[in-house]
Amino acid sequence: MIETIQGSSPVVLGLPHTGTEVPPEIWGGLNETGQALADTDWHIHELYAGLVADITSVRTPIHRYVIDVNRDPAGESLYPGQNTTTLCPLTDFDGQSIYQSGAEPTATEISRRRDLYHTPYHAALQGELERVKAIHGFVILYDCHSIRGDIPFLFQGRLPDFNIGTNLGTTCDGAIETLVANRCTAASGYSSVQNGRFKGGWTTRHYGHPAKGQHAIQMELAQATYCAEIPPWAMIPDRADTLRTHLTDILTDLKNWRPT
Template sequence: MSAVRVQPGNSPVILAFPHSGTHVPPEIFSRLNTEGQVLRDTDWHLHRLYDGLLPGATIVAAQFHRYVIDANRDPLGASLYPGQNTTGLIPLTNFDGKPIWQRGQEPTELDRELRLEQFFAPYHAALSREIARVKALHGTAILYDCHSIRSIIPFLFEGRLPDLNLGTNSGQTCAPELEAAAGRVVASAAGFSHVVNGRFRGGWTTRHYGQPHANVHAVQMELAQSTHLNTETPPFAYDEAKADGLRLHLSDLLKELETLAPELPRG
């Protein structure tokens, strides 16, 4: 299986999916413990949730699971949120702080090097190519990084996560006009709570590629999974009724970004 799936489009908006893949090569899967093999921290059903919301959007999706290697972490291992609990480039625990590898089967330095080469690098090479292609077409590119997470995870954050978590690394990864417009859309999403640059301000992808001075703008959307799943525990079933209500607002958001693209200041 290829490490990455790419669907080129003609819109200025690119949808990236670093954490919705579920493929774990058998030789890696056999090293996970019982908890690890649940793949609990998958961004479940995001492809279905976003399917068809913005015709013409480019899609770049990692096929591999984040337990193989996390495509949204600094490849050098630096923490995205210093001083806060998080998981690393190759996670040793799940989001509850529980070990995911069998004792004695934890990833080695050689594993890290191989997985960077075989999984991480192809994903980001594809994403870089699509950003360059879209920018050449439109003069600007908007990267929308698609994420979801369980709404209650005491190991990572207190209380219940807002439904819609928009991240721009405190305004550094996109033009102010874009952040403001996106913020207005999520604030007007009736029935859904929201925050801008709260607990999740944007991961490595958003921070690495978001360079508004170079006409590449990036935002991260972290959705609480309670907004579109029937349950946040196995089997993590998709709830079509819930999701349909959310899809209306996500569609509005993506269309707003696409409409705004020609009006963004050029560096």
Template sequence: MEPVSVSRGDSCLILSLPHTGTWLPPEVYSSLNERGRTLADTDWRIDRLYADLVPGVTVVRANFHRYLIDANRDPSGRSLYPGQNTTTLCPVTDFDGFPIYLEDKEPDPLDIQGRLSNFHEPYHAAIEAELARVKGNHGVAVLYDCHSIRSEIPFLFQGVLPDFNIGTNGGVTCAPEMEVSTAEICSLAKDYTMVLNGRFKGGWTTRHYGRPQEGVHAIQMELTQSAYLDAENAPFAYSQAKAEMLRPHLESVLQALIARAKGAAPRKEA
């Protein structure tokens, strides 16, 4: 099993999918407890939701599950949200705070280093390669990090999460017009709610690659699974009816990012 799959397109837009993979090495799967084996914290069906929304996009997808190693966490293990409940680089609890490993089966430092080398690093090497290729072709690259999560998880946040959670780390990871356009489209989407830089301000991928002054723009979109799944529990079935309502708004966001990218390309000095 290759750790990452890449589908190359000819536009300036790259979609990254760090949490849709469900593969685990047999020895890791067998070390999980019954709760862990449900893989409940997967970004279920996000790859299907975004499929073929706009032409020419490049897609970088992690094939491994986030319980092996989280491709959207700082490889140093440093928390992205100090002082708040969250899961770690190699999670030992789920989003509800419950253990996912059998007793004495949690990964040790050597395991974590191996997972970094074999999975986390190849995923980000693929992103870096595609950003370089796309920027070389267009003078600018836009990385859109695709995520989803259950709408109610008391361990991580209070109340009900908005449907659209846009993260730009306080406006520093992309051009202002990209942030504004994305927020405007989501705020005008009838029957949906949105927030900009709320509980989810962008993970390590967005924060690490977003360098608008260098022509690389990054933005994270965390969707609530209630917006496109039949239910936020197993089997996490895709709702065609809900998806057909949501997809046009996502298409508008992606098209706006492509359109704004041309004006956001760095100008060469004379």
């Protein structure tokens, strides 16, 4: 179920939100809004595929409406006091219900989904981080995300193109954050921010322990940088190709980075 591609470089890509699979018994309980799957990180696994050789990736094909593998399995909010979605979301990013009335997951159902989908993803991711760290003595988790750039329910104004999250510099060596930030700043025609609305999800915060040689950084891309932000969410080839050159630079820098 979990799709893993193994490389021997220090970089591991996390791909938690690109899946579009919804089991039939869950699909039948979603309403029209839920079945649109609007909050998918559209095409992200394709966008990053093959950019730099010898990089590991771990992807779940399960959609985030089934369970969000980038949320605390205990259900604690990453952004207390702000609108966000939960471990098993009940609404989309616009605050609209995604379930038919009475079909919302119970506590027992949430526990079942956690065991079936959340735990295996993180077991696979943890396994790859440990494998790569055993080769190099350190590992860099680069968590890959994207989102519509204009979602008033979640944030005010237009989201920058590159959104770097390190939980205020705590999840990776500062030199790693600087490498990524410098590449984003140098990308002509793009905007960027560090630890803005998205400071790094549960994955970044859970695995980022730089003192132990385990570094994590999240990249949230505004989807307009590579695809349409309305259905059918089509990739825009010229935008995607230009963006890939900058993503290649970022991943190359991370692949070549070594602790001092």
